[in-house]
Amino acid sequence: MELLVIFTILFVLFILFDLVPIFKSKNYKEFWIYSSFLAIAYTSLILYIFGVKIPNVNNLIFDIFKNFPLR
């Protein structure tokens, strides 16, 4: 729970000091792209903090490339 609070504060700080100026300067395309990435990052963070296992890219890489060992 503490981790969630810490990272929520972190994200709020980034929104206040980074995202709001982008909105104020009327760069709406950048605003929406930034917001989308931020939403993905925050969702991933919540999933990680609560121990939810998601499909891991690294496992996929391992499953594909373990069949082509160099050594």
Next chain:
Amino acid sequence: MGKEKISSRQAINIIVSFLVGSTAVLGFSSSANQDSWISLVIATFMSVPIVLMYSRIMHIFPEKNLYDITYELLGKIGGTIVSLIYIFFSFHLGALVVRDFTEFIQIVTLDETPQIIIAAFLLITCFFILKNGIEVLGRLSVIFLFIIIIVVALTFIFLTKDMKVDYIKPIFETNIKELFLDSIPILLFPFCDTVVFLGALSPHLRSKDSPYKIFVSSIFISSVILLIALLRNILVLGVPTIKMLYFASYSAVSILNIGDFFSRVEILLATNFLFAGIIKITICLYSATKGVSKVFKIDNYRVMLAPICLFMIPYSGFLYESTMQMMEVLKKTYSFLLLFEVIIPILIYIVVEIKVGKFKKVKIPEEC
């Protein structure tokens, strides 16, 4: 803000710090035992043609990064596909280094601290470095590399009394074929990781600086530093002990004890890893951010810096479930590195040479 330029010295410092990065502490996988230093030397020379290829691409397109080049050569769709591939590779490599670092810190010092907190501090540092521009990174790398070299040299010198020459014998016990095969993983990690610089470095070099000289010098300088660290580990710990340890360099330096007052200096090694790791993660982040900015047609890369940094925090956490899994996966996914660091760049290089370089078809005038 004007175009950010760095000197060739700063570029060399960045690349050397990048190469020394996690390798100086993690070491590299080697089955050549006490002859692994020979594999390192072989890998150094094998990496030269590959980095010359990267340099050639940068030389032909001096003011453009990899993403600009692929869009120009392959068009919108081809450029987007290749850019997405290298955005993923740069981001993934950066996350791997973050995870290496957080595992190291948690195992050796902060065992109760969640890794995600360590990752957050690390990535926020990298965020602020990049926010202020690549010139800041260039200036930092000069200081960091100086400290890294001093620490590696001093630990080697002070550990000479604890070294046993018998640990490196018999030299050339491993046959040449095994040594060559063993050098391939070392070639891929860390030397060919410099492919990330194609997405990051080129537009920031001054026109008079040669990318060939920068890359080749960096390879040899980093190889010397890694060789000194590797020989130190072998001569102090011996191969059987190294195989049992996750962080052989850290354990080797922890043995250092002079006059009962100069001891517990392994924290200097952790500092080395911190400095070099920050450089490596920052470059990976920069390359990924540049790629994302290109794909989404955003002029200022700094706009996308924060969300990519913040996404890397949980992404690095999801990569592995344990240190053992991390070491196991690293050993078995060298062919993944081969694809992204050698095969795809060779294909890009061929297209570059055909369309712009040596193999470009020259139109013969009709009157001839």
